[in-house]
Amino acid sequence: MKLAPLFRPMAGRRVLSRVAYAAVAAGLALSPLAASAQTQQAAPQQVPQSREQITLSYAPLVKRAAPAVVNIYSRRVVKQRASPFMEDPFFRQFFGDAFRGVPRERVESSLGSGVIVRPDGLIVTNDHVIKDADQITVVLADRREFPAKVMSADEKVDLAVLRIDTKGEKLPTLDLGDSDTIQVGDLVLAIGNPFGVGQTVTSGIVSALARTGVGVSDFNFFIQTDAAINPGNSGGALITMDGKLAGINSAIYSRSGGSVGIGFAIPADMVRSVVTAVESGGKLVRPWMGASGQPVTQELATNLGLPRPQGVLINQLNPKGPLEQAGVKVGDVVTAVNGHLVDDPESLRYRIALLPVGGTATLTLVRKGAETKLPVKLMGPPEDPPRDEATLQGRQPFAGTTVANINPALAEEVGYAGTSDGVIVLKVQPGTTAQALGFQPGDVVVKVNGQPITRVADLKRVVDQPQRRWDLAVRRGDQVLTLSVGG
Structure with a gap:
């Protein structure tokens, strides 16, 4: 997996404080009229009705969600040659293969988090947490340990699905939320195992949506949050205030390796598509666009007669692709997929990737200044020509x-x-x-x-x-x- 230089996969805590507003300033006093107006506009006060209201605590939410978040330990054995020079053809022509050295074994360990999404032991984590692992161990919140089997690993979206054998026991789960209902400013909690210190909860807000310049996966479309996320949080849960999974914590922006308040989570909608493919017993096949494009800049928007820079300008079409067959033309600007706005090629690919092969997507596009909508029949990428490997x-x-x-x-x-x-x-x-x-x-x-x-x-x-x-x-x-x- 390729990572942008400053974006780190996650293999501090920020506390929301209550702010009291005082109407007192040195040498100043409110006039009777102003005081009367404030009294009339003040919201009626109520006595707290529960312990949660008194303490303003996230504890009830955490108590429900935390048992569904697990720790994941992966281990792999790496073989190394005794002398790296013996891999060089120049040295080997003098010394031969007999002097290449005896392989040495080195054990690499990785630490991360995961989320139980099905009570029979189906767990979602990041692909980079378990990549190339020879042994994977899942540790539940109650400290029980289970060996895990990889059901699916998708480097393109940095998601992996594991299964543990619970012997028929039902485990606590987190329900998948609807990523499209999340708004900037919503409160969220991040749950994981940062630095291996044990399960930790941090709080924050949704800082931004549809971040596509992260460079962590091929389908860049992330929820950004300022909830403290650190190494070890990878694969952990980002949850909303109704206790649903908003996303899987995946990466942070950091120069030091620690949290600076810029973390990224893979949206729950993408998680749902991966889990659905595993449960159906088939390989996840994403729709093929058969097209490429570029973001619309201000200069392009002016030339194309658009009111603002928006959408993806189509600059190449495969004659056998679904967009070409649906009537899309080079020079069209795709502005939305099924009503969801797209502003760059990454967000267009993401929206198409969420849809099932065989289904239909409605593209909103602008052609010669006029907006139109086209239904596109989605198909998987063909093996044409045969790869002949x-x-x-x-x-x-x-x-x-x-x-x-x-x-x-x-x-x-x-x-x-x-x-x-x-x-x-x-x-x-x-x-x-x-x-x-x-x-x-x-x-x-x-x-x-x-x-x-x-x-x-x-x-x-x-x-x-x-x-x-x-x-x-x-x-x-x-x-x-x-x-x-x-x-």
């Missing part, structure tokens, strides 16, 4: 790479956002020619010795012919890198 060997620059044809389904799997045409590098084996030349997963082969590469078959045909010199062009992100290698 292959691992290349021999005396050629791509030896040690696993490559495949780019198609919409593969692009969704690996998070590739470029054009759906070409040959992409999926893996690079260590200690191979390809690794020594610096090839990376995600590179797209454009040309070899001047010949365009559009399919794996093209690449195989070219590299199977011995050459005295290889001239390569590879696209990495927005750049095309060139390289010349002796044969």
